Amino acid sequence: MNWLTNVVRPKIRSILKRETPENLWIKCPDSGQLVFYKDVEQNQFVIPGSNYHMRMGAVARLKSIFDNETWFDVALPDVTADPLKFRDERKYVDRIRDARAKTGMNDAVKVGYGRIEGHPAVVAVQDFDFMGGSLGMAAGEAVVTGLELAVEKKSPFIIFAASGGARMQEGILSLMQLPRTTVAIQMLREAKQPYIVVLTNPTTGGVTASYAMLGDVHIAEPGALIGFAGARVIEQTIREKLPEGFQRAEYLRDHGMVDMVVHRHDLRPTLARLCRLLTKAPVSQIQSPVTLPVAPDVEPVTADTPPA
Template structure:
């Protein structure tokens, strides 16, 4: 009887009372270790409220946060060969691509949209680190080039949100060829006299840093973002010296002239709007009209009898 009471019944009870809970209900802050409710972080543009740590932001969420009324037109990207080298390491490259597309809902690492920012037409490209580390392959390169060409045709600024671990090794030399291709597309936008603004997010490294991520007219970085070509650990092992505190972080790079400004995510949208208007020589947006309350109805006092 004890065995039934002490073992069987509690197991049945725990099984019946088990409740399903989402896996991402809580987020652990990488800086402080504090557990934060996911909905609070999501509503705060994926910034931890207590520590101001900037979490990674997906491409769709990023586009929603930039465009007016969270609406935009998605720019079509030319299709490319899915697995041109038939690459295989521990797994087939085709299987890795399939998993990444299922996980993110994206065709590849870069999504491009066109819309308005504070009433000014712009084209925006966003690199999503969740798609194979934001690696630059043929499809991602085509997306960046398509975004730049669209900005040239429509005569608008192009804003690029960079987040990448570098070139995609599964595509070999075809991946590395995206560095000069995107550079030529940036020059096309420059020849057209339109602004190119780069927002460097955490992390931006490798071949992306060696190409379009460092060719902007203005470079903005989010707080605490890792920005560089090779990682700090590789550099330390190569030069056999201890690197300065905060080396390759956005604040360090701003102080040493590699980045123009470090902007909190909450201030990013108005900052980009102001820069686009200045560089496009457009007048400032008119202030939004404030709806005044209807005048109060005051009844006249009754005449004395």
């Protein structure tokens, strides 16, 4: 045994080696600029300089929208984890387990209830990091639950959509969420409460074909990819070259598919203003406390107390 090679050298390497977090730096997909992760995080995941909007997790999104970064987590019903016992290259239950470990979420949609500049609102957020934000039974149930709560509380419902479409591992059960969410949206309309959709990058597939395009007002983040089928599929179908910027937020706004494109830093005041206008809320209602029928031991989620 060569102690210089097998003992001394590895110890020297371990002393000199510096552990560097993988996400210490972020490379801007648009400009190629390297940016310190903490700077991007403090800037609501918008790259300084290029203004490129990175994807934003569900908890970070709720913090950026609700007053004082405080809200009530809305309890969501449990659903069958693997109704079809699906397996492709891996078992579906294994994919679900990995996605839950990665995001800390039970499924792709998280729902919160709180105030936006004093106005009560129910907010649902789709997290693209959870299996591409795909729409399955649990995500559909979360959207429906949020809409029902908005009807009960007589408050606006806001959804941040980010999805690759329906979840193929759940087959027809995933596609059934399209009409289910549509019916729940109709219930909200009958209650005369606003339904506001914020389209983030990307919003595609069955989500675009259902609740993401049924809002009273459609807002998009700059540069967001929004559409049903991919550009390549469309070009192969119509055998024509698509226009520059096709399916991007600015193109859709210019052609009437989106009402406005709003920078992430301006989203909160924009949503608050829309809630006030669409509900004609008196000042007394805006300043009234937000309550939720929960158990006495349930506390509101804050920036210092991460959600369970």
